[in-house]
Amino acid sequence: xxxxxxxxxxxxxxxxxxxxxxxxxxxxxxxxxxxxxxxxxxxxxxxxxxxxxxxxxxxxxxxxxxxxxxxxxxxxxxxxxxxxxxxxxxxxxxxxxxxxxxxxxxxxxxxxxxxxxxxxxxxxxxxxxxxxxxxxxxxxxxxxxxxxxxxxxxxxxxxxxxxxxxxxxxxxxxxxxxxxxxxxxxxxxxxxxxxxxxxxxxxxxxxxxxxxxxxxxxxxxxxxxxxxxxxxxxxxxxxxxxxxxxxxxxxxxxxxxxxxxxxxxxxxxxxxxxxxxxxxxxxxxxxxxxxxxxxxxxxxxxxxxxxxxxxxxxxxxxxxxxxxxxxxxxxxxxxxxxxxxxxxxxxxxxxxxxxxxxxxxxxxxxxxxxxxxxxxxxxxxxxxxxxxxxxxxxxxxxxxxxxxxxxxxxxxxxxxxxxxxxxxxxxxxxxxxxxxxxxxxxxxxxxxxxxxxxxxxxxxxxxxxxxxxxxxxxxxxxxxxxxxxxxxxxxxxxxxxxxxxxxxxxxxxxxxxxxxxxxxxxxxxxxxxx
Amino acid sequence: xxxxxxxxxxxxxxxxxxxxxxxxxxxxxxxxxxxxxxxxxxxxxxxxxxxxxxxxxxxxxxxxxxxxxxxxxxxxxxxxxxxxxxxxxxxxxxxxxxxxxxxxxxxxxxxxxxxxxxxxxxxxxxxxxxxxxxxxxxxxxxxxxxxxxxxxxxxxxxxxxxxxxxxxxxxxxxxxxxxxxxxxxxxxxxxxxxxxxxxxxxxxxxxxxxxxxxxxxxxxxxxxxxxxxxxxxxxxxxxxxxxxxxxxxxxxxxxxxxxxxx
Amino acid sequence: xxxxxxxxxxxxxxxxxxxxxxxxxxxxxxxxxxxxxxxxxxxxxxxxxxxxxxxxxxxxxxxxxxxxxxxxxxxxxxxxxxxxxxxxxxxxxxxxxxxxxxxxxxxxxxxxxxxxxxxxxxxxxxxxxxxxxxxxxxxxxxxxxxxxxxxxxxxxxxxxxxxxxxxxxxxxxxxxxxx
Numbered sequence: 028x029x030x031x032x033x034x035x036x037x038x039x040x041x042x043x044x045x046x047x048x049x050x051x052x053x054x055x056x057x058x059x060x061x062x063x064x065x066x067x068x069x070x071x072x073x074x075x076x077x078x079x080x081x082x083x084x085x086x087x088x089x090x091x092x093x094x095x096x097x098x099x100x101x102x103x104x105x106x107x108x109x110x111x112x113x114x115x116x117x118x119x120x121x122x123x124x125x126x127x128x129x130x131x132x133x134x135x136x137x138x139x140x141x142x143x144x145x146x147x148x149x150x151x152x153x154x155x156x157x158x159x160x161x162x163x164x165x166x167x168x169x170x171x172x173x174x175x176x177x178x179x180x181x182x183x184x185x186x187x188x189x190x191x192x193x194x195x196x197x198x199x200x201x202x203x204x205x206x207x208x209x210x211x212x213x214x215x216x217x218x219x220x221x222x223x224x225x226x227x228x229x230x231x232x233x234x235x236x237x238x239x240x241x242x243x244x245x246x247x248x249x250x251x252x253x254x255x256x257x258x259x260x261x262x263x264x265x266x267x268x269x270x271x272x273x274x275x276x277x278x279x280x281x282x283x284x285x286x287x288x289x290x291x292x293x294x295x296x297x298x299x300x301x302x303x304x305x306x307x308x309x310x311x312x313x314x315x316x317x318x319x320x321x322x323x324x325x326x327x328x329x330x331x332x333x334x335x336x337x338x339x340x341x342x343x344x345x346x347x348x349x350x351x352x353x354x355x356x357x358x359x360x361x362x363x364x365x366x367x368x369x370x371x372x373x374x375x376x377x378x379x380x381x382x383x384x385x386x387x388x389x390x391x392x393x394x395x396x397x398x399x400x401x402x403x404x405x406x407x408x409x410x411x412x413x414x415x416x417x418x419x420x421x422x423x424x425x426x427x428x429x430x431x432x433x434x435x436x437x438x439x440x441x442x443x444x445x446x447x448x449x450x451x452x453x454x455x456x457x458x459x460x461x462x463x464x465x466x467x468x469x470x471x472x473x474x475x476x477x478x479x480x481x482x483x484x485x486x487x488x489x490x491x492x493x494x495x496x497x498x499x500x501x502x503x504x505x506x507x508x509x510x511x512x513x514x515x516x517x518x519x520x521x522x523x524x525x526x527x528x529x530x531x532x533x534x535x536x537x538x539x540x541x542x543x544x545x546x547x548x549x550x551x552x553x554x555x556x557x
Numbered sequence: 558x559x560x561x562x563x564x565x566x567x568x569x570x571x572x573x574x575x576x577x578x579x580x581x582x583x584x585x586x587x588x589x590x591x592x593x594x595x596x597x598x599x600x601x602x603x604x605x606x607x608x609x610x611x612x613x614x615x616x617x618x619x620x621x622x623x624x625x626x627x628x629x630x631x632x633x634x635x636x637x638x639x640x641x642x643x644x645x646x647x648x649x650x651x652x653x654x655x656x657x658x659x660x661x662x663x664x665x666x667x668x669x670x671x672x673x674x675x676x677x678x679x680x681x682x683x684x685x686x687x688x689x690x691x692x693x694x695x696x697x698x699x700x701x702x703x704x705x706x707x708x709x710x711x712x713x714x715x716x717x718x719x720x721x722x723x724x725x726x727x728x729x730x731x732x733x734x735x736x737x738x739x740x741x742x743x744x745x746x747x748x749x750x751x752x753x754x755x756x757x758x759x760x761x762x763x764x765x766x767x768x769x770x771x772x773x774x775x776x777x778x779x780x781x782x783x784x785x786x787x788x789x790x791x792x793x794x795x796x797x798x799x800x801x802x803x804x805x806x807x808x809x810x811x812x813x814x815x816x817x818x819x
Numbered sequence: 820x821x822x823x824x825x826x827x828x829x830x831x832x833x834x835x836x837x838x839x840x841x842x843x844x845x846x847x848x849x850x851x852x853x854x855x856x857x858x859x860x861x862x863x864x865x866x867x868x869x870x871x872x873x874x875x876x877x878x879x880x881x882x883x884x885x886x887x888x889x890x891x892x893x894x895x896x897x898x899x900x901x902x903x904x905x906x907x908x909x910x911x912x913x914x915x916x917x918x919x920x921x922x923x924x925x926x927x928x929x930x931x932x933x934x935x936x937x938x939x940x941x942x943x944x945x946x947x948x949x950x951x952x953x954x955x956x957x958x959x960x961x962x963x964x965x966x967x968x969x970x971x972x973x974x975x976x977x978x979x980x981x982x983x984x985x986x987x988x989x990x991x992x993x994x995x996x997x998x
Contacts, residue, residue: 087720088712094788135828164571168785175761179685179787203835207828228913237839245846258575260850263763263933264990269746271760271853274704275846304628306638334656334748335759336766338939339670343663350655357651358644364619365643371628382623386616393608400658402593402602402665405757406586409748409783470584475752480791482710484721484779486583663932672938673982680888693888693904739937739984741890762892765937 039545052144053137054544055122056440058144062119063433065147067509070110073154074502076104081495087483097481098166099158105169109287110194111151113232113421116429117290118143118201124436125205127535127542128223130214130551135207143200150193157183157190168479170280173261177253184254188247195240202236205229214534214547216554220314223533224307227314228293231321235282235289238325243279246272270335277328285324288420289317290555291388291428292359295381297533298431299363302378303370304530309362310557316355316362320554323352333404343403349399360389375528376450380431383423383458391419394469409479414473418465423458430457430508437515438523442541445515449507456504463497587753590774590799594755596665604658611654672769675737677730682739683747683760683782686789690728693739697812701726703792710792721791722779727798731805732772740766745787751780751797759784772799858943871946877911878974884982885972886910887916895991896923897930897958910974912942918951920989921963929957931992937984944976945983955992 033399041048043059052058080100083091092100122140134140158162162181165171176184209230213222222230227421250272259265261272300307307313329337329345337345362386372378394416398407407413430453437445467490472478476487483491514520515518532555538546586599588598626632626805635640680691684700701724706712717723730736740749742760758768772778800808885906889899908914919959922928932952936942947953951966958964972983 052705087716089710090712094791098785098788098790136832139832166787172746173784175786179745194618197841199836203832203839206835207831210831211824211828237835238842241839241842242846245843245849249847249850262987263761264931264992265995266933268764268853270764271850274853275849278849303626304634305636308638309640309644310638312644334757335761336937336939339667342666342670346662346666347659350659354648354651358648360615361647362644364615364622367619367637368622368626369630369637370622371633371634372623372626373628382619382747385619389612389615393612396608397601397604400600400604400662402597402662402669403586403604405669405755406594406597406601406752408757409750439607473586474584475587475781477750477781477791479785480781482721482791485716490584669867670938678886680890682890693886739888739986741986741988743890743892763988763990764935765888765939765984767984 041544051141053133053141055126055133055140056542056544058134058140059119059121059123060440061068061144062115062122062147065151066112066116066146066220067512068113069151071505071509073112074105074505075109076107077498078502080104081498083481084483084491085495086492087485087488092481094481095163095166097159098168098479099164101479102165102168102171103155103158106154106165107151108421108516109169109283110191111147111154113287113425113429113506114145114194114198117229117232117287118198120225120290120294120429120432120436121201121205123440124535125208125229126212127439127538127546128226128533129209129212129217130534130547130554131208131212132545132547134204135212136204138141139200140204143197143204145199146193146197150190150197153193154190157186160186163296170276171250172276173250173253173269177250177261178210180254185251188251192244195244198236199240202233202240202413203403206237209233214550214554216556218556220311221554221557222312223293224296224310225290225293225358226502228289228296228317231317232286232289235286235321235324239279239282239286243283246275249275270332273332273335274328277331278325280331282321282324284417284420285320287425288388289321291384291425292317294428294432295363295384298377298381299366299385301435301528301530301532302373302381303367304372305366305370307362308365309358312358313362316358319355320352323348323355327352330399331399334408337433339422346399346401350396353396353399358394360385360392373529375434375447376445376454377435378429379451379458380427380434381455383454383522384427384431387423387427387461388420391416391421391424393473395437396418407472409477410472411468411476411478412477415465415468415472422465423461427457427461430454433508433512435528436535437512438527439535439538439540439542441515441518442523442539443518443520444523444527445511445513446520449511453504453511456507457501460497460501460504464494464501465497467493467497472496575679581588589753590772590776590778591754591756591770592773593665593669593770594753596661596668600661600665603661605659613795669768672737672767674735675769676734677819678737678739679728679730680739680741681728681760683742683744683749683793685744685787686782686793688724688728688749688793688795689743690695690726692809695797695809695813697809697816699726699812699816701796703794705792719779722781722794722796724794724796727777727796729798729800729805730772730815731802732775732799734771734802736770736772738768738770740768746784747782747786747793748784749758749780749795750783751778751795753778754797756780772797775799775801775804779802826884830943855880873913873947873948874911874971874974874976877909879909881966881978881981882907882909883972883976883980886982886984887918888984888986889918889989891989895928895930895989897921897922897928897989898923899987899989908972910972910976913948913969915969915973917965918966918968918987919963920958921964922958925960927957927959928991928993929955929995931955931966931990931995933988933990935986935988937986938980941976941980941983944973944980945985946971952987955995 160183165187167176259267261269327349330349433515678693682689704723709716711755742759742762747760754770756768758766778797782793887901899919917980934952949971
């Protein structure tokens, strides 16, 4: 195995070949690639579930699946997308880019890095296998409230709990690795304040992960003992409280949604300055805003519980704290716009996805603010309004940022420019389809359609059909992306320069394209200061 | 390439028009028939217009920049990358807007919380997958089962009007009286939601939650369970029938006579 | 990698791992903390199971309407009701309310009653000196039982609380009783 001593010259090759290389690798680029491949496989699996869901919802009545199967599909769609796609894909980007961006030779704990990755296919297999067990897989929503997920849940739930534990361990180890790498392995001249924003977002995200993934672990363990060992954490009969489950879950769950958006903010903060050929506006306040958002994310969890009968004082506190998050988030949006304003703009795929992110994530933010108002939330909660809200922040939000990152850094990873024309197709079809799919959901919610239902009242048919068509088009458009990435990995397309993009800044652009197997064996000579 | 960028503008305009057309129709939150539902609607519309206003400004600036500040048009990038004054302004102004929104929201929230001095109290129990209503001061209680058939669900016969929104026994209530709801569940967490009454509350097994409404117009108001509760979650509707006091009293005597024939 | 960096990496990693473990313990600590917090503030409407001393004076200037609501959970074959639906109570006044339970099954069973009080801000002012929810209740097959709750409302109850609901859920505890 290679260690940091670099007995080879800079840019040497992996020591093993074939399958064994990938199983035993401790190289951050290899591990990053594996995370990315795994997560995109999961994106298509979760997406396939969504296609079945939307096919069933195309018309009222039950045409394709039974209600219990539908509940399982919606549950698995959520679990796979969150734990199988969006979290691992950001870890993959972190693995590839953090060492390159801070001038480090690798991550701080390379073997733990390997274990963190390989836990994922194991956990994913266990989770997906529950769908084929007696009684079916998890069917209680990705939020798995008790007692639906304890007393009334299928037998496979204990395996679901085990999978969640494995996913959590992987995440925590990855987060520890990120923090140690960032604190200990930066190029000597790089102070924390000089770090790229993407690295900042991952530093904060990693702390969030360490704070809340263990709470999830504790919660599912309590579920396990309630189910199998006679405890009554969430069972009123034994002196427990189902609402306690919700407090525990959402104490994890709210920071979790910031875990899956903060790295997206970081990506957009890297891409926009490059294609605007202008420095990020308000760098310092961007960092303060990130820290405020992360702090606030810990004290708003009960805004997911406004209908559970919270006492007045608690309701007021959580309403105000939730509204407050709009302030630092707004600052970030304004700063991105100010970066674009009076720049010298070009619109390659990374920029298209980032600009769409700013507009469409903001729309998701607006509906979030509407949801914060408790009296209005009486009419929004558990309806398609909420489904529209979170899909806006996750799909044209997080996912678009991921696409931006992929197009932005793919030439650095593969040494070849991706097909820009096809990428623009991918963008435009996705951008139109994503709005066609998720915008009408707000109206469905306002009109009275609850969420997590396989069948609905007749007046909801038209919009459901529009949504389903949009979803099918969106799903199909991702095949274009798959083709583009595979072609770039196969070495098709013009060779990329080291700099790749005219307006790019940062250490990752000082190494060759494709990036050599080992980089920054020696710290970089020059670091940009802020 | 200019054409493609304008396409995006067109799209946003289209969505806005589509959106506003929809808002005039049944696709918006209803004003409803209770004072609380009307407050909820007005809060919703106010926040909506605030967001539209902010959106127009922010997206307007972006759109302007996308059109005018392109490299292909020869625009050269400016150098500015910070401005403390501006940052303070766009931190303070949103903060003020939020405080302005919080005031009416808090007022309605406090009103929602006060279930005292009710004229009628109903104990509502969620079951998998139907509801039970108990008129606590009247010694009358009954189950309310969905009446949509399996044949309709499986597309073997045509779906009737109010598909998935009809029950065998309506919850009948008098208008212009304060109705207090006491909720619980017999199994998992359900949620009782009637759109036009502006009432939604989770029903928690072993615990009690409360809500209230004053219905101002006679009529039939349909709702649904709003918390995933298993296979039948989509199939446990709620139907409230509000009657004038005389009609309600008549209905009440008739129901009691049926349940306790003497 | 220099040995010094490696050591520092492992040390920092150990600190972070300990923090993660601490958060796990925090999750479990939430359980008793939640109960304590709820007892203090009445948030989850459960109220204390602590026996209390009798009050000394009655505040006749105000009266509070207390409603009693019962529910038999699941498909337990018992009946459970009270004759008195609603009571007017002065703060400090001790009241006794009777409840009736009937086991409609042929076999002996036991039930656990769980009491909750609404609204939350009134919960900690309801003091029960005697309540059938304090213990498991055994009833032979086809037999019935009369049970009582003796309670008073603390004088310090805020002025804006004028009504209370005392809600009892009956759970089947037969299996639990056997172990």
